[in-house]
Amino acid sequence: MTVPVRRTSFVNRSRYGFDLRSTALFFVFLAVVVCALGLAARVAAGAVERRPAWVFVLVAIAVAGCLGLRRRWRLAGVARRAAAALDEAAREAAEVLDAPADPAQSVPAPVSATATAPTTPIAVAAVDYDALTPEGFEEAIAGLCERDGCTEVEVVGGAGDLGADVMAVTPDGRRAVIQCKQYGESNRVGSQDLQRFGGTCFSVHEADVAVLVTTSDFTAPALEYAEQCGIVCVNREGLEAWTDGSGPRPWGAAPEDGTAGWEAAGSGC
Numbered sequence: 001m002t003v004p005v006r007r008t009s010f011v012n013r014s015r016y017g018f019d020l021r022s023t024a025l026f027f028v029f030l031a032v033v034v035c036a037l038g039l040a041a042r043v044a045a046g047a048v049e050r051r052p053a054w055v056f057v058l059v060a061i062a063v064a065g066c067l068g069l070r071r072r073w074r075l076a077g078v079a080r081r082a083a084a085a086l087d088e089a090a091r092e093a094a095e096v097l098d099a100p101a102d103p104a105q106s107v108p109a110p111v112s113a114t115a116t117a118p119t120t121p122i123a124v125a126a127v128d129y130d131a132l133t134p135e136g137f138e139e140a141i142a143g144l145c146e147r148d149g150c151t152e153v154e155v156v157g158g159a160g161d162l163g164a165d166v167m168a169v170t171p172d173g174r175r176a177v178i179q180c181k182q183y184g185e186s187n188r189v190g191s192q193d194l195q196r197f198g199g200t201c202f203s204v205h206e207a208d209v210a211v212l213v214t215t216s217d218f219t220a221p222a223l224e225y226a227e228q229c230g231i232v233c234v235n236r237e238g239l240e241a242w243t244d245g246s247g248p249r250p251w252g253a254a255p256e257d258g259t260a261g262w263e264a265a266g267s268g269c
Contacts (some may be wrong), residue, residue, distance in 0.1 A: 007075060007241065011211065017205040017262065018184045020067050021181075025102050032130070051131055059086070066075050073217045079210070085164075086174060093251045099249045100167065113185070127140060127243055129182065129215045129239070130182075130184075130215060132182070133230045134157075134180075134182055135155075135157070135181050137182045137215070138155050138157045138165045138166055138180050139155060141165070141166050141178060141180050141213055142155050142166045142168070144242060145168040145176070145178075146168075148171070148249050149170075149171035150168035150169060150176065151168070151169045151171075151172055152167070152168060152169045153166070153167070153168040154166070154167045154168070157180065161175075162200045162203050162204050162205070163179050163196060163197045163199075163200040163201060163204075163205075164177050164178070164179065164195065164201070165178060165179050165180040166178040166180065166202070167205070170208075170251045171211065172251075174208035174209050174251060175205075175206060175207055175209070176207065176208070176209040176210075176211060176250070176251055177201045177205045177207035177209070177211070178209050178211040178212070178213060178250070179201070179212045179213070180213050180214075181193065181212065181213070181214040181215070181216070182214070182215050183215055183216040184203045184215075185216055185217075186216075186219060186234075187216055188216050188217045188219050188222075189212065189214050189216065189217070189218045189219065189220050189222055190218075190221070190222050190231075191219060191221040191222045191224075191225045193222065194218075194229070194231060194233075195225060197210070197212055197231065198210070198225065198226075198231055200228045201231065202229075209250070210230065210232065210253045211232040211233075211234060211250040211251070212226070212229070212231060212232070212233055213239055213250070214233075214234070214235060214236065215233070215239065216236060217236060218233050232250045232251075
């Protein structure tokens with residue numbers, strides 16, 4: 001008797017078999033997702049470190065992501081929303097970091113260069129010039145120039161100053177070069193001091209107004225030389241009057257009471 005051969009039913013291997021290409025693509029996609037999550041975590045950690053308040057934004061993003069996965073949102077859609085939220089958070093964080101932390105520390109608005117300079121001296125309290133250091137005396141003279149409307153005031157005294165201790169631009173636009181002599185009452189400024197200053201104030205520093213200020217007085221030859229060269233001499237009395245506002249400023253002084261001054265400087269010596 002012939003026994004019929006039992007045929008094995010055909011099995012679809014393409015459905016249940018191992019597909020190397022699909023598996024490799026799956027692991028590549030998984031690696032990309034892991035890298036993206038790691039990068040997002042690093043960015044989030046940096047944002048939280050700089051601004052702790054952003055932790056609430058990141059938590060909200062994470063909750064939104066979980067809800068999206070729970071509702072079977074597509075992974076690509078969740079990634080786009082998360083990326084947009086992180087990008088917006090990064091932009092806002094950058095704006096917060098660039099903004100001044102304290103409005104009181106903001107840079108003040110520059111003063112207009114066309115602002116009107118004071119037409120009359122402003123009276124201030126008396127200054128004990130004898131108690132100042134030589135550097136402090138120069139700073140005090142520079143402060144008087146700034147108070148009375150000068151611009152571009154600069155203290156340049158020191159080694160190699162070539163006779164110029166303070167430089168400034170007067171309210172009427174002239175270049176003022178000032179030398180400061182902090183001498184005792186018995187030590188008057190002599191003609192040699194004036195000659196050294198006169199040799200550089202006009203030719204080197206190109207002064208329109210050359211001024212020598214002292215806490216003492218000038219000898220007669222020194223005043224004669226200053227008159228010949230057009231150098232304004234301010235003695236102690238003139239300095240005190242300039243300080244308290246009762247006297248003229250050096251660039252507008254008139255020769256009186258031992259103080260020699262001319263509105264227009266001479267040609268130099």
